[in-house]
Amino acid sequence: MITLEEFVVLLREELLLPLTLADAHRDLHEVAGWDSMHLLWLVGVLERRAGCVLNVADLFEARSLEQIHTLACSAAAPA
Amino acid sequence: MGHGPRRMSDRLETDGRVNASAETPSAALRRLAEANRLVSDFPTVCGIVARLAGPELARAGRLLSRLDPEKLHEAHPGLPTVTISLTGHGTIGAMVPALTAELARHGMIVRPVLAGFDSYVQVLFDADDHLGPARPDITVCVLDPQVIFDEVPVPWRPDDVERVAAAKLDLITNAAGRFDAARRGTLVLNTMTLLRGHSAQLVDHRSRARLGAVWRDVNARLLRLAEAFPSVIVLDLDPLVAAAGTPVRDERLSVYAKGHLSDDLLAAYAAEVGHVARNVAGRTKKCLVLDLDNTLWGGVLGEDGVEGIEVGHSHRGEAFLGFQRVVKQLGSQGVLIAALSKNEPDLVRQALRDHPRMVLRESDFVRVIAGWGPKQEGLDRLAAELGLSTDSFVFADDSPFERELVRREVPGVAVVDIGDDPALHVTALLRDGWFDTREVTEQDLARLASYRDDVARASFLDTFDSVRDYLRELGVRVRIAPVTEAEAPRVAQLTLRTNQFNLTAARLQTPEVLALLAEPGAAPLAVHAGDRFGDQGLVGAVLTRRDGDVLRIDNFVLSCRVFSRAIEDAVLLTVLRQAHEAGATAVVAGYRKTSRNHRVADFYPRHGFHETDRDEDVVSFRHTLTDLAHLPGHITLDVRTDGSPL
Numbered sequence A: 001m002i003t004l005e006e007f008v009v010l011l012r013e014e015l016l017l018p019l020t021l022a023d024a025h026r027d028l029h030e031v032a033g034w035d036s037m038h039l040l041w042l043v044g045v046l047e048r049r050a051g052c053v054l055n056v057a058d059l060f061e062a063r064s065l066e067q068i069h070t071l072a073c074s075a076a077a078p079a
Numbered sequence B: 001m002g003h004g005p006r007r008m009s010d011r012l013e014t015d016g017r018v019n020a021s022a023e024t025p026s027a028a029l030r031r032l033a034e035a036n037r038l039v040s041d042f043p044t045v046c047g048i049v050a051r052l053a054g055p056e057l058a059r060a061g062r063l064l065s066r067l068d069p070e071k072l073h074e075a076h077p078g079l080p081t082v083t084i085s086l087t088g089h090g091t092i093g094a095m096v097p098a099l100t101a102e103l104a105r106h107g108m109i110v111r112p113v114l115a116g117f118d119s120y121v122q123v124l125f126d127a128d129d130h131l132g133p134a135r136p137d138i139t140v141c142v143l144d145p146q147v148i149f150d151e152v153p154v155p156w157r158p159d160d161v162e163r164v165a166a167a168k169l170d171l172i173t174n175a176a177g178r179f180d181a182a183r184r185g186t187l188v189l190n191t192m193t194l195l196r197g198h199s200a201q202l203v204d205h206r207s208r209a210r211l212g213a214v215w216r217d218v219n220a221r222l223l224r225l226a227e228a229f230p231s232v233i234v235l236d237l238d239p240l241v242a243a244a245g246t247p248v249r250d251e252r253l254s255v256y257a258k259g260h261l262s263d264d265l266l267a268a269y270a271a272e273v274g275h276v277a278r279n280v281a282g283r284t285k286k287c288l289v290l291d292l293d294n295t296l297w298g299g300v301l302g303e304d305g306v307e308g309i310e311v312g313h314s315h316r317g318e319a320f321l322g323f324q325r326v327v328k329q330l331g332s333q334g335v336l337i338a339a340l341s342k343n344e345p346d347l348v349r350q351a352l353r354d355h356p357r358m359v360l361r362e363s364d365f366v367r368v369i370a371g372w373g374p375k376q377e378g379l380d381r382l383a384a385e386l387g388l389s390t391d392s393f394v395f396a397d398d399s400p401f402e403r404e405l406v407r408r409e410v411p412g413v414a415v416v417d418i419g420d421d422p423a424l425h426v427t428a429l430l431r432d433g434w435f436d437t438r439e440v441t442e443q444d445l446a447r448l449a450s451y452r453d454d455v456a457r458a459s460f461l462d463t464f465d466s467v468r469d470y471l472r473e474l475g476v477r478v479r480i481a482p483v484t485e486a487e488a489p490r491v492a493q494l495t496l497r498t499n500q501f502n503l504t505a506a507r508l509q510t511p512e513v514l515a516l517l518a519e520p521g522a523a524p525l526a527v528h529a530g531d532r533f534g535d536q537g538l539v540g541a542v543l544t545r546r547d548g549d550v551l552r553i554d555n556f557v558l559s560c561r562v563f564s565r566a567i568e569d570a571v572l573l574t575v576l577r578q579a580h581e582a583g584a585t586a587v588v589a590g591y592r593k594t595s596r597n598h599r600v601a602d603f604y605p606r607h608g609f610h611e612t613d614r615d616e617d618v619v620s621f622r623h624t625l626t627d628l629a630h631l632p633g634h635i636t637l638d639v640r641t642d643g644s645p646l
Helices: A004-015 A021-025 A036-050 A056-061 A065-076 B008-015 B025-034 B042-049 B054-064 B069-075 B095-105 B120-125 B127-134 B158-181 B205-228 B237-243 B251-257 B263-280 B301-308 B315-331 B345-354 B375-386 B400-409 B422-430 B447-461 B467-474 B485-497 B510-518 B567-581
Strands: B081-088 B109-114 B138-142 B186-190 B232-235 B287-290 B336-342 B367-371 B393-397 B414-417 B476-482 B522-531 B534-547 B550-558 B586-592 B610-614 B618-623 B635-639
Touching (some): A004 A021, A004 A036, A004 A065, A021 A065, A036 A056, A036 B054, A036 B263, A056 A065, B025 B042, B025 B054, B042 B054, B054 B095, B054 B263, B069 B081, B081 B095, B081 B120, B081 B263, B095 B109, B095 B263, B120 B138, B138 B263, B158 B186, B186 B263, B205 B232, B237 B263, B287 B315, B287 B375, B315 B336, B315 B422, B336 B375, B336 B447, B375 B393, B375 B400, B393 B400, B393 B422, B400 B414, B414 B422, B476 B567, B485 B510, B522 B567, B534 B567, B567 B586
Parallel strands (some): B081 B109, B081 B138, B138 B186, B186 B232, B336 B367, B476 B635, B550 B586
Antiparallel strands (some): B476 B522, B586 B618, B610 B618
């Protein structure tokens, strides 16, 4: 499991967006440079990294990077 | 033909950077991104991207797709910029970064034009309305199984699929026909893969088999569009899906985001389009340069001897034999095959001539260079001897050292990573469609023979005291005649493949040449050449048009294989004389500078044209037809331009 801070760093590297920790709490619409394609890429990136299957429907409902982080962590955690 | 100025070592010295090979390609890319140098250092970026694959290549695509193509084009006018419009049934946004990465691999800039969601039919029918002034070189229309299944009712039987598909294919056929008639560049379509998620909805094997048959008919109809319409290319996705077990789609992204094809499949698709773009930009590879030891045969010839190398008769031997067969197959379609090996020349000759199981023989190679010099020098020598640029080479070698050296020292060469297991050589060689072309012409089939004739010509040259004597004895014949419909593919190919003697570098596809034939006033001329050693076929084209009492030369291309015989002089003088006889008062022509055609910059002024206008890269010329030079005496001319407006 990674912290929200590490998650933002990972996103910065994978999506090549200039994200900050503050962005994690913003509504996705307000994150500079964010568009819906990023979410599609993120599914592949996170599943490859975590080696687990994410609930994509929930992910698409998420409104912030923080919520995405929570979803990713709960999927990656052993049941 | 030296490539000194492009050497990586020179570049490193001049800009003082550290040796780039010490860091991984991804790290090098990140460093350039952080330094804000992706635009300014784009050629270097392209070299880095050429080393990436899989998720790293995808990430690079996402990074580079944010750069402004216009700024890239402005900063690097010498790099080909290809406008690609994208349309399709589902969400295909992922194609933009994928194409950006693929074109960067090839040292090209993509200007993407993304059409609205599910607008493909409108785009194909009314390209002008939907694409506006963009005039794409390539339009990619991504089809997926939902094109059909979105309209199949529930419950359904194979007959329902057949009915929906027939109507859909009629629509796509009409749209492709309209697109073709509008001459809007190249249209790329694809076959659709039948998914288990569809076929397994039928519980009986009989119906399932019928669905399979119906589906193959649909794809066969799609594939035949390429025969019906010259500007259409249909990519068969089945081999791509089968190749790496690429998933056709992620069900979740299909349901939630209408992304009906997986990113991996779109990436493989983009790789194919990258090679189409190479072809459109006139950058198709021409020559496959092969190492020998452990590439073409097993073992080391110098140590194992002719009898000891592995070709057939063993597991590994069979694998090498299989690889040789594939190389021969490529060679039969106009790809020049050359060998470049660190070996004793006599031993290599003996192996190619006497080894009982060798499939490739000396006569299959346009050149065999064996010796102990560095391979990058061998490549330069080969380029000079064949009159080609090293940019048109694909180099395959099992030695990581040699590959790295060639990558660094001769950056334009495509390097194929041949591994230790010869059973995988074919996969490595064919992974990228380096030699992909629209169609194979008769000229392609005869290419090896005609390059080999050049060898005879070159040694014949050694026996003469002067070039003039040589040319006289060579018996050069030139025939100038209007381009026929059958010759259109070859003329298009000349405009696409010729870089050195190409006065404007205007690239034409076959449909555009055919359009010229029908255009009033236009008179494209084909130049055929031959000599005592053989017939070189259609080697050049002059695209002329009558404009009142002025004759315009829109472009003049000549294959580099017939340079230095004054054929170009004879052709231009003929055009001038004919224009004069037909009452023209002047002939106007232009030269557009590219990175490769500097040797013809003074072609028109040398023949009595005077400059009338000069832009940055474009010079306009005019010949007033008052003083016409004599035709070169050593050429026998056969001019058949009756009925043309010349």
